[in-house]
Amino acid sequence: MSNMPHVPKTKPLKPAELSWKCDAAQFTFNSTEELPVLQEIIGQDRALDSIQFGLGIGNHNYNIFVLGEGGTGKETTIKGIVEEKAKKEPVPDDWCYVYNFANPDCPAAMNLPPGKGLDLTSEMAELVGSLRRDIPKVFESKDYEKHRDEILEGQQERTRAIFLRLEQKAVEKGLLLKKSVSGLSVVPAKDGKAMPVDEFESLPKAKKAALEDAIRILQDKLSDAIRDARVMEKETKDRITALDREVVQYVVNPLINELLENFKGFMAVIEYLNRVKEDILENIDDFRPKEEMQLALGPIRLPRQEPSFERYRVNLLVSNKETVGAPVIFETNPTYYNLFGRTEYKVQFGVATTDFTMIKAGAVHKANGGYLIVNALDILRNIFVYDSLKRMIKNREIRIEDVWEQYRPVSSSPLKPAPIPGRIKLVILGEPFIYYLLYNLDSEYRKLFKVKSDFDNVMPRDAGNIFKYACFIAARCKEEGLLPFDRSGAARVAELGSRLAGDREKLTARFNEIKNLIVEASYWAGQDNAKTVAAGHVDKAQSEKIYRHSKIEDKLRDYITEDTIMVDTVGRVAGQINGIAVLDPGDYAFGKPSRITARTYMGEAGVVNIEREVKLSGKIHNKALMILTSFMGERFARKFPLAFSATVCFEQLYDEIEGDSATCAEVYALISSLSDMPIDQGIAVTGSMNQFGAVQPIGGVNEKIEGFFDVCVAKGLTGTQGVIIPKRNARNLMLKKEVVEAAAQGKFRIWAIEHVDEGLEILTGAVVGERGEDGNFPEGSVNYLAEKRLLGLAKTLKEFGRPRRGDNPPSGKKTKNVEVKKEKEG
Helix, strand or coil: CCCCCCCCCCCCCCHHHCCCCCCHHHCCCCEHHHCCCCCCCCCCHHHHHHHHHHHHCCCCCECEEEECCCCCCHHHHHHHHHHHHHCCCCCCCEEEEECCCCCCCCCEEEEECCCHHHHHHHHHHHHHHHHHHHHHHHHCCHHHHHHHHHHHHHHHHHHHHHHHHHHHHHHHCCEEEEEECCEEEEEEEECCEECCHHHHHCCCHHHHHHHHHHHHHHHHHHHHHHHHHHHHHHHHHHHHHHHHHHHHHHHHHHHHHHHHHHCCCCHHHHHHHHHHHHHHHHCHHHHCCCCCEECCCCCCEECCCCCCCHHHCEEEEECCCCCCCCCEEECCCCCHHHHHCEECCEEECCEEECCHHHEECCHHHHHCCCEEEEEHHHHHHCCCHHHHHHHHHHHCEECCCCCCHHHCCCCCCCCCCCCEECCCEEEEEECHHHHHHHHHHCHHHHHHECEEEECCCEEECCHHHHHHHHHHHHHHHHHHCCCCEEHHHHHHHHHHHHHHHCCCCEEECCHHHHHHHHHHHHHHHHHCCCCCECHHHHHHHHHHHHHHHCHHHHHHHHHHHCCCCCCCCCCEECCEEEEEEEECCCCCCEEEEEEEEEEEEECCCEEEEHHHHCCCECHHHHHHHHHHHHHHHHHHCCCCCCCEEEEEEECCCCCCECCCCCHHHHHHHHHHHHHCCCEECCEEECCEECCCCEEECCCCHHHHHHHHHHHHHHHCCCCCCEEEEEHHHHHHCCCCHHHHHHHHCCCCEEEEECEHHHHHHHHHCCCCCCCCCCCCCCCCCHHHHHHHHHHHHHHHHHHHHCCCCCCCCCCCCCCCCCCCCCCCCC
8 A cells, every 4th residue: 555645536616615605796786776676475485375365365265374484574474464465455344333222232243334433433423412411401391390390280170070079978978088008098087077987886887887888989989089089190290292293203213203204224223223213112201300319417428320222322333434445454462352352341439340331352353354463473372362353263253252251150240242244364474383283293283274374484596586675775775764775785685685595506595684784784884874885794794693692603613622621633543533414592503513423342332322322412413323324234244244232322412412514424433433544623513314325315414514714713723724515515504704715815715515425535544445346445545444343243253252172062052152232222
């Protein structure tokens, strides 16, 4: 073998391949002030087509669930589209609740054309005011008093005549009509006065018997007279009632007729007004002038309790007088009562009372005939809401109920308002996991929400979308009152959009992140007293944001620099390699290098993952270890069985590890330990692999490279350091300019590989080796040395387990080999 160092076949990526540079010259504007305001939604054709379909189809089961990651513009987009469509649709009716004269506990619902509900409400209030003002005047008029007096005097004359004739007959019989507390009675008379009882008892029997007969006959006549008087009194009362109705109708009829004329053609209103008129005539006393009553003690006067005229009011639940097109309601706090309304109460003297005028509308009532937009997580958080929304859609009616009534020992809500027919298109916004959770667990959901609008978080990076990015910047600047961006600033925003997308060929559709960047860049430009936002200001905004969130990353890098966390960036060590993980606390993701070690020795345990043994690894990581074991078996166990033990460990790892992106690094550490070929510690590795050794893409490639680069910078760049990544991740590279500049200067390198052998060649600086026609690896290659070590371990283990000469096993028994305790493989 030659002593010359082996030159790997795989070359480092060129600086131009490490990031995408947006050419500012493609823009024809000098600043975004010149651009039109963007009206359309960028990069969401599939989602927009779904929304248009869902809004266009009239079936009540085709409600829409809009899903996508936060910040993709779901809320803004759906509101804009729905509001635009709603403008072209008819305005729905007004809805009122009125008193139900037949069943007061069930207020009646009534719909009227837009604006008519307000008219009816105000005209009914004017009606009550007019009646309360004019009816008392009628009862105080001289004509009414004259007619009433004539009726009363006539009744009194007839009554007096009846009792006068009876008194005359009593006198003729020697009797007298005596008034007492219990009424009139017939008693014997003497000298025009009632005869004393003892004197009556002393009369001769014949005279006494004659008087008793006369008293009995006259008492019967007195009863007849009293009955006749009561009949006349009732007739008088009926005549006065008829008089009252007659004179009140002179006031009521013109007012009611005017209302009937105003609302002709609306049968529900006409029927209601006729019931109102009849109720007024049946309760005329409520409109009579009321007198004050004096307390028994002192001169204090208290007014009598006024009769209630609330039953003649109209509770205007929903007025669409000012509405343009169909209503669009976005309920940000969808509690049950905010959505479906409630019945309020008023407390007087410790007693809670309510009536139909205290029924309040919810968002569902306001959206009736239009669109209701709610957040999925909000409706699931609020009790009763989700089931009630589904019930509303299925039954196509809106009910106002006290949902807590079923949990109270005594009902406190006597009112049961009539349901209102519901015609609402429901739009729910949510995260994808909520959509799939409901879709798979709730069969009713699949029937009621048949339209899925899925917002993507990325879009193609083409010239059209880049220009739309610039228009988006212009729109946000005008809306927020920000400084305009020049060409370089707009180009840098597009570059960061590609970085957020995690793909050089894509742009992010998470426009909330882009908006935040625009706002912050404008701030830093203002601090610099600039008139426009340039690329430097965008870079400043990005670096300042990272600085605000990167305390944990800086602390970990300090620990590595101080050697508290042991990560080598120089030297060569067998069985030791640098892997890279991504840590994401939630607000900021960054790469953290970790030392991975492998030790190999004689045994039969195979490859043991220490993290797995102590339950610090997830299922995907465990799967990756099994793939690694399969790969090792296929590569080295063709001529002899693998008989070895190996342990793989993430050093100084104290929490759970998950994922398969360290599979390649684990293979390299394991083969290095078997072959005793040292690995360059200045090179970190990330990438998963399959059983054939093909390297598979991973996530967070930019964060991983930058994380190891920052550690190398902190410890000192040597010009030999770098990172090995999967070739399929090359299109995901959007590295920060410091990494690109270091690569251009030859201080840092990035290799993209397709097979694990390419990485092994880079790390060891030696020939990896492939099996020749004779089935053997080239002598001196990495695979040759690893296979040689494995063969030696297998032979040693076999020799160790063979019985010694002269040791004859007992008769009838088989030889018992020395058992080698297996290590747990999980």
